[in-house]
Amino acid sequence: MDALVTPTPEDIRMSEAFESLMWALxxxxxxxxxxxxxxxxxxxxxxxxxxxxxxGDGTMAxxxxxxxxxxxxxxxxxxxxxxxxxxxxxxxAATASVGDPLYPxxxxxxxxxATFGGGGTALxxxxxGIRGTVRLPVGGVHPSFWAARARAIRYPLGxxxxxxxxDEVVGLPRSTRIEVI
Amino acid sequence: MSLSxxxxxxxxxxxxxxxxxxxxxxxxxxxxxIAVPGYQVPYASREVPMAxxxxxxxxxxxxxxxxxxxxxxxxxxxxDDSVNAASIRKFLRRVxxxxxxxxxxxxxxxxxxxxxxxxxxxxxxxLVLQVPDPExxxxxxPDISEARYRHADADYGLLWLKLYEQIVRSGxxxxxxSYPSLVNGRHVMSPSxxxxxxxxxxxxxxxxxxLSAGREKRIYAVPPHTDVVPLVFDDIxxxxxxxxxxxxGRSGVTGYFLxxxxxxxxxxxxxxxxxxFATKHIQKREGAPVTLGDTYYRNGSMAR
Numbered sequence: 001m002d003a004l005v006t007p008t009p010e011d012i013r014m015s016e017a018f019e020s021l022m023w024a025l026x027x028x029x030x031x032x033x034x035x036x037x038x039x040x041x042x043x044x045x046x047x048x049x050x051x052x053x054x055x056g057d058g059t060m061a062x063x064x065x066x067x068x069x070x071x072x073x074x075x076x077x078x079x080x081x082x083x084x085x086x087x088x089x090x091x092x093a094a095t096a097s098v099g100d101p102l103y104p105x106x107x108x109x110x111x112x113x114a115t116f117g118g119g120g121t122a123l124x125x126x127x128x129g130i131r132g133t134v135r136l137p138v139g140g141v142h143p144s145f146w147a148a149r150a151r152a153i154r155y156p157l158g159x160x161x162x163x164x165x166x167d168e169v170v171g172l173p174r175s176t177r178i179e180v181i
Numbered sequence: 182m183s184l185s186x187x188x189x190x191x192x193x194x195x196x197x198x199x200x201x202x203x204x205x206x207x208x209x210x211x212x213x214x215i216a217v218p219g220y221q222v223p224y225a226s227r228e229v230p231m232a233x234x235x236x237x238x239x240x241x242x243x244x245x246x247x248x249x250x251x252x253x254x255x256x257x258x259x260x261d262d263s264v265n266a267a268s269i270r271k272f273l274r275r276v277x278x279x280x281x282x283x284x285x286x287x288x289x290x291x292x293x294x295x296x297x298x299x300x301x302x303x304x305x306x307x308l309v310l311q312v313p314d315p316e317x318x319x320x321x322x323p324d325i326s327e328a329r330y331r332h333a334d335a336d337y338g339l340l341w342l343k344l345y346e347q348i349v350r351s352g353x354x355x356x357x358x359s360y361p362s363l364v365n366g367r368h369v370m371s372p373s374x375x376x377x378x379x380x381x382x383x384x385x386x387x388x389x390x391x392l393s394a395g396r397e398k399r400i401y402a403v404p405p406h407t408d409v410v411p412l413v414f415d416d417i418x419x420x421x422x423x424x425x426x427x428x429x430g431r432s433g434v435t436g437y438f439l440x441x442x443x444x445x446x447x448x449x450x451x452x453x454x455x456x457x458f459a460t461k462h463i464q465k466r467e468g469a470p471v472t473l474g475d476t477y478y479r480n481g482s483m484a485r
Contacts, residue, residue, distance in 0.1 A: 003278030007196040007249060010189070014201070015248050018208045025215045026389045026404045046212075048205050049187070068187050101333035105213040105222040128218050128365050128407040131385075156367060160216045173216035175365060 017045040024162060024171030029125040029134040031116055037167040039081060039111055043067060046109075047079060056082035056089065077108060080159075084112045084141040094148035096159045098174075104156040107174065114163035115139035116170065121146065124179040125172070135181075136170065138163065146180050197247045198276040203227045207245040207400070211391060214402040219364025219409075220332070221315050221399040229395070230272070235265060236294055237395030239311035240272075243292045246307060247277035254281075254288035259296045259440065259454030266294075283457040286474040295358070297379040299437050299455040300474030302388035304405060310373045312394035315401065317361040317371040337361075337369050340412060348417065362411045369412065370401055378421045378438045382477045383409040425481020429453035432462040436481040 007015070016035040021042060024032045034041070040063055047053060049068035054077035055061035061071065064081065074080055075095055084090045099107030114120075120139030123146070126132070141163070152158065158174025172178065195201065203225075210224035229237050229244070243253070253273050257266035261283045269292065273279050282288050285298040292309045302308055318328040321339035331337070340361050347355045358374035362383070372380050373392055383390060383403050390403040403409055413419045428435045430442075430450045437458070439451040453459035461471045477483060 003249075004275045005192075005194045005196050006278060011196045012248070014204070015246075019246075021208075021212060022215065022389075025212055026402075046205055046209050048202055050202070050206070051209070066186065102329050103223075104217050104220060105210070107213075109212065129215075129404040131406045156217045156220060160212070175216060175218060 013041055014045045017041040020169055021045070021162065021171065024169045025129070025160065025173050026171075027129045028127065028171050028173060028176040029123075029130060029136045031165075031168045031170055034164075034167045034169055039113075039164055040064075042111065042162070042164065042169070043079070043081070051079060052077045053079040053081070055080075078106075080108050080110045082110065082112055084114070084145050087142050087144055090142040090145035091148055094145065094152045096152075098152055098154070098157040098159055101157065104158075107157065108159040110159050110161045112141065112161065112163055113165070114141050114170070115165050116163075116168060117165075122181045124181050125176050126179075127176040128173075130176070138170075143180070146178055150178065194276065196277070197244045198229065198272075199227060199241065199244050203241070204245045207241055210400050211242065211245070211402065214391065214400050215389070215404050217368070218403055218407050219362075219368035219370040219401060221370070221401045224398055224400050226395045226398040231269075233396040234313060236269060236292070236311040238393035238397075238400070239292045239294070239309045239395075240269060241395060242309045242391050242393045242400070243273065243290060244276070246290055246309075247273065247279055249278045250280075250289075251277070252280040252282050252287055252289045253277075254283065254285060254291045256291065256293035256296055256298065258294060259438075260456045262456070284461070284471075285455075285458070286472060295374045295376075296438075296454060297375055297382045297477075299453075299458045299476050299478065301477050302382075302386065304387045306388045308388055308390045310375070310390060310392045312371070312373045312392045312397070312399070314359070315371055315392065315394040315397050315399040317359070317369050332368060335367060337363075337412070340369060344412060344414070348414075354413075354417075354420070360411050362409050364403060364409050365407055370403075372409070376422055376438060377411070377419070378424070378478075380409070380411050381419075381421070381483050385409075424451075427451050429459055432459040432466075434459065434462045436478060437476070 020032040047067035047069040051069045052072035053069040054074045082093045096108035118137050123136045161172040163170045210222045214222045255266040255270045257263035285300040294311045322328045359371045393400045424439045438454045440454045442450040464471045
């Protein structure tokens with residue numbers, strides 16, 4: 001073993017945070033365990049001075065500012081941290097950027113808290129990363145959000161969504177077809 | 182906000198060679214690539230200690246995914262022992278402390294140039310493909326801005342025309358490697374210069390595949406369980422290389438993709454391209470305890 005560099009605890013945190021995001025997006029609907037609970041480690045693995053961010057509440061905005069990301073309005077921000085619990089929040093979140101036909105990658109990445117314990121809305125998911133279909137109960141998200149998401153997304157345009165429970169993350173990229181059951 | 186809060190204590194080297202801002206860029210772009218399978222996401226490709234065109238795109242993705250528990254296999258046209266593959270493997274070991282293997286079944290992270298291994302990749306493995314030219318429309322639309330419009334419009338008519346002309350002129354499709362393939366029913370991608378033999382391995386795969394072009398600064402992905410369909414006319418079937426019946430000159434095994442080695446006098450020798458898979462067959466015959474993984478092809482045709 002002639003390794004010249006070993007990872008710092010911070011390196012390991014960031015790499016674990018990103019891996020959970022990557023597998024969440026590559027296998028939509030699966031609950032990926034987070035090595036570290038909460039949204040901030042996930043944000044720190046992606047955000048820096050080159051990115052823009054919008055946060056729904058002031059505490060979160062202050063915490064995210066430490067990454068160096070610039071604050072931006074919800075409609076243009078590359079990263080959006082918001083609650084989807086209320087009807088108004090859910091409707092607003094669905095106005096996040098969906099990119100443009102030449103650059104669908106310029107769409108927003110939305111992070112929102114949720115629970116997967118069984119209460120709430122039952123979803124049936126299909127699309128890339130999913131063999132056949134998969135069922136996912138989602139709580140903490142207003143039921144009206146799913147129709148708003150469907151209206152906002154015109155694949156390949158659309159925002160990509162991460163739902164984060166205490167120590168789990170579920171990815172719902174724009175490529176995922178969602179049916180409320 | 183000051184620089185001191187955004188920077189870390191000085192170290193001669195960052196883990197995995199790339200600095201954190203480079204890694205965050207690759208992470209952000211990789212996630213967008215996974216969200217829109219087959220679409221080429223532009224990214225800020227960094228310098229690595231290797232010339233452009235030698236796998237710098239694949240290397241940047243591998244470095245970003247590196248962790249001490251990773252087990253890395255590096256493939257160069259099927260072989261693990263080319264100078265390029267061996268150098269990349271050594272570099273990954275020195276900047277990442279990752280384990281190395283030649284055995285596909287033991288690897289967690291496989292960086293490859295122009296081949297997908299013969300043994301079926303699993304859900305816990307990531308395939309990183311080096312891409313010299315990510316743009317499938319290049320030969321029919323050299324202006325990349327125009328090509329971007331065509332992708333936006335899902336207008337792939339010129340590619341169909343090119344394939345049609347090949348059939349009319351030559352009686353068959355002449356496109357050998359980099360066969361244009363439709364991903365998730367929407368974007369046509371170049372699967373990198375893998376042979377036609379390997380393209381069906383991407384269709385509804387168990388593993389995540391990330392394709393990255395360093396010089397061209399494009400990254401794209403094929404998530405697991407995603408449709409990847411080569412562009413073919415309904416009445417002319419997709420054909421893979423006809424290697425089913427030819428035995429490998431090293432191991433004697435038949436039914437896998439071969440390299441043809443021209444000999445003096447016009448004859449040719451054939452050797453299995455996935456060189457370590459051939460080695461494993463030889464070791465097994467000699468009684469060594471090796472495990473041969475499941476393969477995509479059985480007796481020269483796709484098992485699925």
